[in-house]
Amino acid sequence: MQPYRDPALPVEERVADLLERMTLQEKAGLMFHTMLAMNADGAPVEEPGAQPGGATTTEMVRGRLMSHFNLLGGAGPRQMALWHNRLQEMAAGTRLGIPVTVSTDPRHAFTDNPGTAMLAGAFSRWPEATGLAAIGDADLVRRYADVVRREYLAVGIRVALHPQIDLATEPRWSRISGTFGADAGLTSRLVTAYLEGMRGPGPGAEAVACMVKHFPGGGPQKDGEDPHFAYGKEQVYPGGNFDYHLEPFRAAVAAGATQIMPYYGVPVGTPYEEVGFGFNKQIITGLLREELGFDGIVCTDWQLLNDTRIGPHRMEAKAWGVEHLTPAERALKAIEAGADQFGGEACPELIVELVRAGLVSEERIDASVRRLLREKFRLGLFEHRFVDPDRAEEIVGSAESRALGESAQRRSLTVLTGDGVLPLRGRPRLYAEGVDPAVVAEYAEPAADPAGADVALLRLPTPHEPRTGGFFETFFRAGSLAFDDGRLKEILAVLEAVPTVVAIRLERPAVVPEIAARAAALVGEYGADDRAVLDVVFGRAAPGGRLPFELPRSMEAVRNSRPDVPGDTADPLFPLGHGLDVPG
Known part of the structure; x- marks a missing residue:
């Protein structure tokens, strides 16, 4: 048996053995984490142009050697489990058999936005994160995350592209429903409970990793506009409150977060370079890695490198501050900043080109690949790559889970x-x-x-x-x-x-x-x-x-309020924390 396949060996030994066997192309494939759709019957999408980026599932797994995918959409739990197993079978047929890691945006509530969250569908349905914050009960959040973990595991989802621990200090911002509100202290307590619930009994086959976002804190957006769009790229701190937005991330790192996503925004009027956070070395290496001590995976937010199309719709690359650079130059700047993985992109050839041109060393690529492999081994994916469709139907949206979600809706x-x-x-x-x-x-x-x-x-x-x-x-x-x-x-x-x-x-x-x-x-x-x-x-x-x-x-x-300061509007109609008790 090849050492990396031996579950009795320590994770670091398995990582070192597998890394040594990988070609540059295989390493590059690991550094991309893009959207992947599924057919309603659980079959992979193999029609060219039928999913974001245009490539077929086979092309991405076996051609580009990618093994991290963000599931876009879904179906019933049985179909999702079947799709996952087929995807893993496809990956098992590659040279090294590296298993696929499937991720998802939130899918346990009422939001229907293909870029941020999906309707609950077959999953148990809870209030949005703001509703959990309105309840303010860390034990409930822990239990909620445990339900999410068990339902995700049942269909093969092993990375949650959440929680979103930005602070809701700019009232107009469109991403507020995904947050725990404006209070940094409450958000810090709830993210700690959230990570505990998603971890479950402990690291391993029963855990779901969380990609905590959006470092160093989205929310203080100029005029409340969102940096998914060029007109919303400026992130401002007129109240000097940068550190307040950082508090929940300090708590998440202390609680053992293993993956973090920087946001698209450009910091304006701060000591940091005025480029998007995913390209920002002072933010990723200086602040996150060196000051906060984070040594997990840094995955950029989606589509920083290339313009793309979803059906007939063109979407501009969110390369704010570096729009003048080529996709390869943008990739280089993000790698130099400290990023390990590119979200929403499927172009590993750019990494191969950068290494072969002598612009980035293979040793630097190895540092990122080592983190990515470590997570796969830690999650037990090499030993537990398949799921049981019958169990998926039993677990997802069970009567008990639905009742818990419905109770939380009422409490919120x-x-x-x-x-x-x-x-x-x-x-x-x-x-x-x-x-x-x-x-x-x-x-x-x-x-x-x-x-x-x-x-x-x-x-x-x-x-x-x-x-x-x-x-x-x-x-x-x-x-x-x-x-x-x-x-x-x-x-x-x-x-x-x-x-x-x-x-x-x-x-x-x-x-x-x-x-x-x-x-x-x-x-x-x-x-x-x-x-x-x-x-x-x-x-x-x-x-x-x-x-x-x-x-x-x-x-x-x-x-007239300052977007980085909580509770900053004059004479509010209802203050933070307001709510009346009425009998049931």
Whole structure:
């Protein structure tokens, strides 16, 4: 038996043996971690051009010798398990048989954005991370992560591209729903519990590694715009609060995080070079590796090197600050900065070219490959590369896991106003908008209009300004936090016609002073189904949420606040931590 295949040997011996056997091309393939789709029946995608980047699955695994893939989309648990096993069979047929590591963005909640998170589908469904923060219970977060770990393991997912421990200090930022809110102390406690839950009984075949993101803390984005797009690349610190955003990452490193992802943003007005964090040596090597002592995998955020296409849609490389460099020069700068792996890219030939041209040493490549191999061995992938489709069907979305998620949805709801109004009693005539009529009928007598109702319930989405710059951009809820005048007038007309409970989705803070003043009760939610909301409204469950960020009183206050400082808007409508206790 080749030593690297012997599970009795220490990990470092196995890594050294396998590294010595690898060609430069095999090493380069390990340094790329791109999206991979699957067919609904569990078959790999083999049609040219049918998935991001255009290459077939076989070409990436056997041609480019890649073995890290971010699953885009999915299907039922059996189909996902079958797809995973077929992918592993394909990898087992390569010269060294290095197993594939499958990763995923979050897929246990309500967000549907192909660039950040996916709907839960067959998986148990929980509130977004902001909802877990609203509950603020580290034990619950640990249990949540344990459920996620077991469901991921069942279908072969071994790396979570989460948690996202950025701080929600700029109210307009579109990525807030994936965070634990604005409080660095709370986020630090919750990320520690999260990593413990994902680790499970201990490192090995039962663990799921976490790629913690986005170092050194996304969130303080100029004007709240996101650096997925060129107009949002500037990350600013007018309050001098850089270290505050770093606190959760210090906690994650101390808690044993093994993978970290830098963000796209360019630090402006700091001592650091004004290039994207994935290219920034002062940030990756100086701050993360030398100051924080992190020696795990640094994987760049997706698509820093090449422009790409998703179907007919062209997406510009997010090479902020180094747009003038070629893809090979960008790769070199990221490697020199300290990155080990390129997310969302599938061009290992660039690494081969850089080494052969004498621009980077093979010893430097070996340092990254050693970290990547170490993780595969630590996760037990060489011994446990296949999963059981029958077990996948039993574990994913089990009744127990679903019940836990549904309970968390109810606990996370945050009653902002309405003490003495909630809960509603009896079976009133209820006019509802944004709620399934069949669900309404389980709690009340449906009314066709406000005039015929005793009470109304409005479920409102997060206010935002729709963007039309391209397919990908439309998924990001950005811009104003207030409803436009026309929609606000429609909402207020209902509130004036009948006592109304308003349940508003808080993917990010909302500016709703008029609604708060006129609603009989105002409830914030962070991902909850209709029954969860109605259970709280009618007293079948007790809410326990507290705001994980403040709700500003006006857009003027938002524009005048400092994006790196939590709770910085003047005279907020509701402060961080606000929430009322109402009986269940």
